[in-house]
Amino acid sequence: MDFQEFVDHIEPMTCVISVEKFSDGSYGNIRLVAGNKAYVDSIENPDNVSSNQMLNNKFVPNSPYENYIPKDLNFEAAIYSCALMKKPFHTYIHPERYSFWIDMYMMPLASPDPNVGYCTYTQEFTMEKNSERMSNISADISSAVLKTSLKLKGAKDFANTMDEVLSDIREICSADRCCILLTDYKERKCSVLCQSIAPELDIIPMEEHIANDFDDFFDVVDTWQGTIAGSTCLIIKNESDMNVLKERNPLWHTSLKKADVDSLVLFPLEYNDEILGYIWAVNFNTENATNIKEVLELTTHLIASEIANYQLVDRLRIMGTVDMLTGVYNRNAMNNRVDWFIRSSDKKPETFGIIFADLNGLKQKNDNEGHGAGDRLLKAAAAVLEDVFYDGEIYRAGGDEFMIIDCEAEESDLEARVEKLRRDSEDPENISFALGCYFDSGEGDIRKAMRAADERMYKDKERYYALFPDRKRK
Structure with a gap:
């Protein structure tokens, strides 16, 4: 011809x-x-x-x-x-x-x-x-993709739904293990979102494998983009393909062989040109590689979109509940928590303690050294409170005022911690708080507890300035 x-x-x-x-x-x-x-x-x-x-x-x-x-x-x-x-x-x-x-x-x-x-x-x-070209697929592939789409769109519990979807993908691949790994390239961190292991196999969870066999697994993950080499994915079906991987990425090749991986399919999870993570299956049915590739090329778009939406909602939740400067909960979260104590029909803690902690010296720090120094003082103060009230919920209630709700500590333990923090506050070298504590031993009235703790905090502030008049706010 x-x-x-x-x-x-x-x-x-x-x-x-x-x-x-x-x-x-x-x-x-x-x-x-x-x-x-x-x-x-x-x-x-x-x-x-x-x-x-x-x-x-x-x-x-x-x-x-x-x-x-x-x-x-x-x-x-x-x-x-x-x-x-x-x-x-x-x-x-x-x-x-x-x-x-x-x-x-x-x-x-x-x-x-x-x-x-x-x-x-x-x-x-x-x-x-x-999208029309993407949907031009066989009935079997269309069915698998539709199943994934319906599960994701009807999801109420993100984690459980992703477990189900990944289990379906592992079965389609007839693989030993499937895993979704989330990546943060700015922080150079990665974490296992979910995994599915064939029930007949005794394989350690991916988290343990990462922790035990790698100093920093992200160093390996960071090589995957280069190994995929501009393609849509990486599929290793046989020893010949494995040799290509060995040439491109000897370090990863060694770790795969050590883990008894004979075949591998790896897809990046991309959304808006950003890699959110990777999905992979190991020791899969290589005779069905073409169909597996086509299924994953479509389902990875759906999975990446769902992960992006979940992460956006999570970021918005954090922005709505976390104080961006100190990292503790903000006033909005505090109001919601107090409202839950008042209005919710859920079972409440049998006992709880309320602590108000007002940071001494913030105005002087701002006036004398600038607001940058004041911000550093606030962050340090929040860190002290997190260390002392490690089992409590810490809220930044206002500019220099924090509130702690502790539902775990006994009354004597809580009072001892407050008293130690009060003594430490009298040392000019330490971060200083005016403190008020109230322990509710069964009444369940959080508003009463907050009023009492707030009044005691102001009395403690008067005591503090009476002892150290030179430190009084001006």
Whole structure:
């Protein structure tokens, strides 16, 4: 067949690709045999959206595909499936290395040589994600994605829902383990959101594996983007793929082999061009790799969106309940908690203590050293209170005033802590508080407790300034 003549009769960007087949079922070089004008322009024409993102801007027939894009195991798997296994292939993806989405189609071609397979590769670019193209999927994949979508959208308990979704994905993959890891690149931290382990396996939880086998697991996670190498995901199906991983990332390869990982699928969870985390499955059914990839390409978009929404709500909750300067609860949270004590039908603590702590010397600090110094004093004061009332709820009630609700400590213990803090406050080298404490031993009237603690705090302030008149606020 004259492949050049063949592709010249196709209008969309199309080329013919060949792949060598070895007797053991593995494959060798993958080459771009011929391309029509539209395809060659996508490489050579500087005005084409993809041209400036190619490794080489001169199309040479029968060149290895790696001359134009980095080695991509997912691309190779699709070519192998189509050219050698004679299975048509379609996907719509956004590889990280490109600024556009690619709608790609592959069709197997007859080959005169049993040791070489051929297929067509047709592509179309879209600058924005096209939902209609994403939904052009098989019934099985559509069913799996719809199931995930319904669970996520009907979620009332985020953690339990994510557990269910991940368990479904592990079953689809027939994997030993699936895990979702959240990442914070600014803080260089990561945490396990959820995991699913095959019930017949005795595998330690991922948190233990991370804690026991790594000094800082984020150092490994930080290499994953480079290892994916601009593709949409990383799929390791066999020893040949594992050797590619060994070349790219020897440190991670070593840790995977140590953990008896023979196959792996890893997808980044991206939302608005930000990586929120990763989802992966290990020791999965490699014979079903193509379907698994298609399912995860779609479900990861849904999962990432749900995680982003959850994190946004969590940030808003924190902003609404946490004092941004000191890190303790704010007045809004305090009012809500007091209202709960008054109005809620939930069972209340049998006993509780209320402590008011007014920070001495804040005005002088602000006047003499500036508000930056005053802010540092407030943060230090909050830290002292968190240390002393470690089992209590600490609120910043106002500018220099804090309130603590302690439902755990006994009355004698609470009074001893307050008294020690009061004595420490008399040392000019220490952070100083005026303190008032009231212990409710069964009445359950938080308003009475707050009034009494507040009155005692003001009496303590008068006592303090009587002892140290030179420190009196002016």
